[in-house]
Amino acid sequence: MVEHSQGLDVVFRxxxxxxxxxxxxxxxxxxxxxxxxxxxxxxxxxSASKHLxxxxxxxxVKRTVRGRTHYCRLNPQPLARADAWLxxxxxxxxxxxxxxxxxxxxxxxxxxxxxx
Numbered sequence: 230m231v232e233h234s235q236g237l238d239v240v241f242r243x244x245x246x247x248x249x250x251x252x253x254x255x256x257x258x259x260x261x262x263x264x265x266x267x268x269x270x271x272x273x274x275x276s277a278s279k280h281l282x283x284x285x286x287x288x289x290v291k292r293t294v295r296g297r298t299h300y301c302r303l304n305p306q307p308l309a310r311a312d313a314w315l316x317x318x319x320x321x322x323x324x325x326x327x328x329x330x331x332x333x334x335x336x337x338x339x340x341x342x343x344x345x
Contacts, residue, residue, distance in 0.1 A: 236288070237314060240307045243287035248272075249280050253289060256303035263299045 244250055252266050267277030281301060284290040288307045293300050 236307065237310060239287045240289065240311050243283050243289060244311075246280070246283075249284055252277075252280060252284065252301075253303060253308075256290065256301060257305075260300050260302040263301065266301060 244253070248270055251269070255261055255266060255269075263274055263277050263281060266281065267274055270277070278299075281290055281292065285292060288304055290301050291304050293302075
């Protein structure tokens with residue numbers, strides 16, 4: 230099983246906000262300025278910067294400054310760790326759904342023994 234770490238907690242906490250998830254989705258396409266990221270939400274640059282700082286603390290966003298403009302880009306590694314953790318549960322549910330399907334196909338049979 231993928232080791233559960235504090236880093237994973239920070240990633241999921243950062244992704245727990247719809248605005249930040251939207252920013253991550255936009256950054257998955259290309260680099261954006263803070264202003265470009267703030268625009269669809271009609272929020273101030275200061276508010277957008279607060280969201281971006283949360284994403285930066287989670288390691289999801291890297292920010293570079295060129296002149297007076299802040300550019301943000303996605304760092305996908307934390308998402309890969311979260312995906313690996315979630316995939317373990319996907320496999321568990323696939324197994325359970327397969328067992329349910331077998332039981333529904335053959336209702337007269339005893340359910341298969343579960344392994345723990």
